[in-house]
Amino acid sequence: MTLIDSEFGASLKRVERWRPWVAGLLMLAGIAGTLFLYRGLQSAEVDSLARYVDNLADYIEVDMLADLGEQMNAHRRMAARLAHNGIEDAGGWQLNAELFLDHYGYYRTLAVLDPALEVLWIRHRGEGHVAPGEIFPVGEEYRPALARARATGEITATRPRFLPDGRPGISLIIPIGTNERHAGYVATTMDIPDAIDAMIPALFRESLDLHAVARGRDVYPYPPQAAPSQWDAGFTVDLDDDETGFLFEFAVSDDIREQLSSAMPEVVLVSGILLSLLLAAVVYLGLNAGDQARVMARANRRLEQEIGEREAAERELSFLVNHDSLTGLPNRSGISEFLADMIENHGDRQAQLAVLFLDLDQFKDINDSLGHQLGDQLLCEVPRRLAGILRDRDFVGRHGGDEFLIAVERADREQVEQLAGNILHALDAGFAVEDHRLFISGSIGIAYYPESGRSVNELIQNADTALFKAKNAGRNQFAVFTREMFAQAQHRLNLSRDIRHALEDGNFRVVYQPIVDVRDLSMSGVEALLRWDHRDGYPVPPQEFIRVAEETGIIGRLGEFALDRALSDLAQWKSLSEDLPGLAVNVSGAQIHEAGFAEQLSILLHQHRIEPEQLHLEITEEVLIENLASNRRMLHKLDEIGIRIVVDDFGVGYSSLSYLKNFPISVVKIDRGFVRDIVSDPEDQAITRTICSLAADLGMQTVAEGVETDEQLALLASYRCSFAQGFLFARPVEADEIAQMIGGQQPWRATSRD
Ligand code: C2E
Ligand code: MG
Numbered sequence: 001m002t003l004i005d006s007e008f009g010a011s012l013k014r015v016e017r018w019r020p021w022v023a024g025l026l027m028l029a030g031i032a033g034t035l036f037l038y039r040g041l042q043s044a045e046v047d048s049l050a051r052y053v054d055n056l057a058d059y060i061e062v063d064m065l066a067d068l069g070e071q072m073n074a075h076r077r078m079a080a081r082l083a084h085n086g087i088e089d090a091g092g093w094q095l096n097a098e099l100f101l102d103h104y105g106y107y108r109t110l111a112v113l114d115p116a117l118e119v120l121w122i123r124h125r126g127e128g129h130v131a132p133g134e135i136f137p138v139g140e141e142y143r144p145a146l147a148r149a150r151a152t153g154e155i156t157a158t159r160p161r162f163l164p165d166g167r168p169g170i171s172l173i174i175p176i177g178t179n180e181r182h183a184g185y186v187a188t189t190m191d192i193p194d195a196i197d198a199m200i201p202a203l204f205r206e207s208l209d210l211h212a213v214a215r216g217r218d219v220y221p222y223p224p225q226a227a228p229s230q231w232d233a234g235f236t237v238d239l240d241d242d243e244t245g246f247l248f249e250f251a252v253s254d255d256i257r258e259q260l261s262s263a264m265p266e267v268v269l270v271s272g273i274l275l276s277l278l279l280a281a282v283v284y285l286g287l288n289a290g291d292q293a294r295v296m297a298r299a300n301r302r303l304e305q306e307i308g309e310r311e312a313a314e315r316e317l318s319f320l321v322n323h324d325s326l327t328g329l330p331n332r333s334g335i336s337e338f339l340a341d342m343i344e345n346h347g348d349r350q351a352q353l354a355v356l357f358l359d360l361d362q363f364k365d366i367n368d369s370l371g372h373q374l375g376d377q378l379l380c381e382v383p384r385r386l387a388g389i390l391r392d393r394d395f396v397g398r399h400g401g402d403e404f405l406i407a408v409e410r411a412d413r414e415q416v417e418q419l420a421g422n423i424l425h426a427l428d429a430g431f432a433v434e435d436h437r438l439f440i441s442g443s444i445g446i447a448y449y450p451e452s453g454r455s456v457n458e459l460i461q462n463a464d465t466a467l468f469k470a471k472n473a474g475r476n477q478f479a480v481f482t483r484e485m486f487a488q489a490q491h492r493l494n495l496s497r498d499i500r501h502a503l504e505d506g507n508f509r510v511v512y513q514p515i516v517d518v519r520d521l522s523m524s525g526v527e528a529l530l531r532w533d534h535r536d537g538y539p540v541p542p543q544e545f546i547r548v549a550e551e552t553g554i555i556g557r558l559g560e561f562a563l564d565r566a567l568s569d570l571a572q573w574k575s576l577s578e579d580l581p582g583l584a585v586n587v588s589g590a591q592i593h594e595a596g597f598a599e600q601l602s603i604l605l606h607q608h609r610i611e612p613e614q615l616h617l618e619i620t621e622e623v624l625i626e627n628l629a630s631n632r633r634m635l636h637k638l639d640e641i642g643i644r645i646v647v648d649d650f651g652v653g654y655s656s657l658s659y660l661k662n663f664p665i666s667v668v669k670i671d672r673g674f675v676r677d678i679v680s681d682p683e684d685q686a687i688t689r690t691i692c693s694l695a696a697d698l699g700m701q702t703v704a705e706g707v708e709t710d711e712q713l714a715l716l717a718s719y720r721c722s723f724a725q726g727f728l729f730a731r732p733v734e735a736d737e738i739a740q741m742i743g744g745q746q747p748w749r750a751t752s753r754d
């Protein structure tokens with residue numbers, strides 16, 4: 001069983017092909033999204049760092065400016081006090097100076113200068129004596145600024161320089177009194193690294209890479225250190241508004257950077273990439289799983305469909321097995337099943353369960369004359385006709401050919417038999433098939449459960465036996481199975497078995513009865529008649545064993561034996577005389593319809609070197625009119641070979657002679673029944689006379705059977721009957737006796753002469 005068909009497989013392949021792409025695209029989208037987020041987080045982090053640094057810078061700047069402002073004010077206050085008290089007031093001023101230096105620990109030196117910039121008083125913190133020029137390197141370049149300051153009272157800052165110990169420093173100079181009240185200067189020197197260290201809280205300093213440049217010189221840190229690759233922020237502090245100040249630049253330390261920067265972007269990046277991979281994998285697997293689920297679902301659907309189809313096929317098969325394709329009725333096996341059910345359900349009910357075996361009479365004729373198609377249509381019409389009479393619960397099946405099986409339950413046997421009569425009557429009405437109006441009768445055999453059989457097979461077989469009885473009794477009637485029938489059937493069965501054995505054991509023989517020419521009583525022919533001496537010692541009448549042989553199908557072999565024996569006897573006689581009698585051999589209906597019958601005959605004739613004209617085949621009128629169409633074909637075939645055809649037992653079937661002119665018939669054999677009482681019965685006389693004269697008119701010869709008396713012979717002669725056969729001349733005798741008769745010793749001739 002293929003669960004995935006090719007089309008489905010192809011679409012699956014297509015799905016399989018784009019599946020990795022979907023997963024790949026999703027992964028790329030995920031990674032792109034992650035990168036975007038990462039960059040966003042990163043820049044947010046940079047922004048936040050920048051904000052932090054800016055804030056820090058602002059804070060330090062503001063703090064420093066405030067601090068410096070305060071120092072400037074302290075300078076101004078000192079200058080103001082000296083201006084007020086006079087620079088001679090060293091005592092008061094010195095205290096001020098001490099307080100100042102104590103308070104601002106990063107000022108190294110504080111001095112009072114006269115207007116000519118000569119040191120009047122100096123207070124220095126640090127090692128040894130310091131030359132005022134070293135402390136206040138006030139050269140010519142400051143004179144314009146100082147001259148301006150004398151008018152404004154503003155502070156002048158010197159360029160940064162290196163103090164004697166090598167540290168960067170700066171001096172601030174403020175005039176004492178302005179203009180004409182100018183009395184000198186207050187000058188201070190500040191240790192820049194210390195000042196910066198003091199002004200910027202340690203907390204910040206530790207976390208910053210701080211760097212200061214003043215007028216092109218590195219002033220912080222001391223000693224100088226390698227600068228970082230880039231600064232995070234910076235600001236300028238101008239001490240004296242000369243537009244050149246200290247440029248402070250700083251970079252946050254790695255610690256701060258680390259503190260400020262979270263691992264978030266990296267976490268997001270890594271987990272985003274991982275998530276993307278995971279998502280792609282999940283989607284890929286999901287698609288796979290989805291596909292698999294779809295495949296499974298599809299496979300399941302297909303499986304269900306297949307199961308459904310199989311069940312339907314099984315149902316169909318079982319229908320086909322159990323039903324007839326032509327009529328749609330249950331066939332033999334369907335009948336068996338249904339009957340078995342019916343029997344099982346019947347139980348011990350009071351009602352009569354009956355099986356009616358219906359066979360159409362002479363259906364073969366319709367088939368042969370009008371064709372199988374019409375025959376088939378008629379077969380389909382019959383169950384429709386039955387439907388009008390039967391009840392819903394009644395059963396109709398086609399047993400085969402033109403045989404139908406009807407099973408019914410009725411209150412009593414009378415009703416069943418009434419139904420059988422109704423069925424026959426319904427068929428009588430005839431059928432309109434295409435342009436034809438077909439008339440057909442039927443015969444019915446009835447078997448009752450359980451008297452006529454307990455099993456399905458028994459019931460059918462016994463209904464068939466009863467049918468056989470109905471047919472034999474003249475058709476278009478029904479017969480109910482009886483125990484005697486069973487005995488007869490049993491007898492037939494035994495007989496058929498015995499025929500088989502007798503054929504093998506050579507217990508059959510052929511005798512010949514002379515047929516004489518009515519005009520001169522010469523032996524014109526002989527009729528071959530089969531004889532069977534049963535091994536139990538009694539002769540079995542031909543009528544009996546021929547019928548059984550026909551019914552059981554062994555007639556073919558039996559007829560073949562008779563023909564072969566008769567032809568070989570004729571061949572023997574041939575050596576005795578040129579003037580050979582014609583040989584009449586009886587053939588039954590079943591025999592002539594066997595395939596290759598004509599061909600087989602030709603072979604036999606050839607083998608025995610017998611001219612076909614020498615052989616006369618006797619076919620009873622009954623057989624002839626039963627299957628007109630097929631008989632006509634066969635008889636013409638035989639006629640073509642040259643074999644003569646004799647209608648045996650003519651008159652029994654009441655068929656008209658003119659009807660027979662359509663057949664290639666040479667001889668008509670008048671049934672013994674008409675001859676028997678011919679002397680006394682005017683009707684038989686009339687019939688016989690008519691047959692003889694009509695046959696003569698049609699160019700046929702006539703044979704009278706069973707001629708036992710001279711009177712009969714005389715009458716037949718007067719009717720111009722061609723030939724006569726009967727005990728008057730000879731009983732059927734052995735072949736060698738015929739041989740003697742051929743030689744001239746024909747006893748009847750002697751008798752008649754007497
Ligand atoms: P049939 O073909 O009509 O044969 C004539 C029957 O009449 C023979 O009976 C014969 O013995 C009998 N018969 C002849 N003359 C007289 C007579 O004067 N008085 C009386 N009462 N009977 C006479 P048989 O031999 O018993 O044959 C009976 C039937 O069996 C035959 O009737 C024929 O239909 C059939 N039969 C015999 N042999 C064969 C055979 O080889 N093949 C076939 N298919 N049928 C055969
Ligand atoms: Mg005969």
Ligand code: MG
Nearest residue numbers: 648649669705
């Ligand atoms: Mg006869």
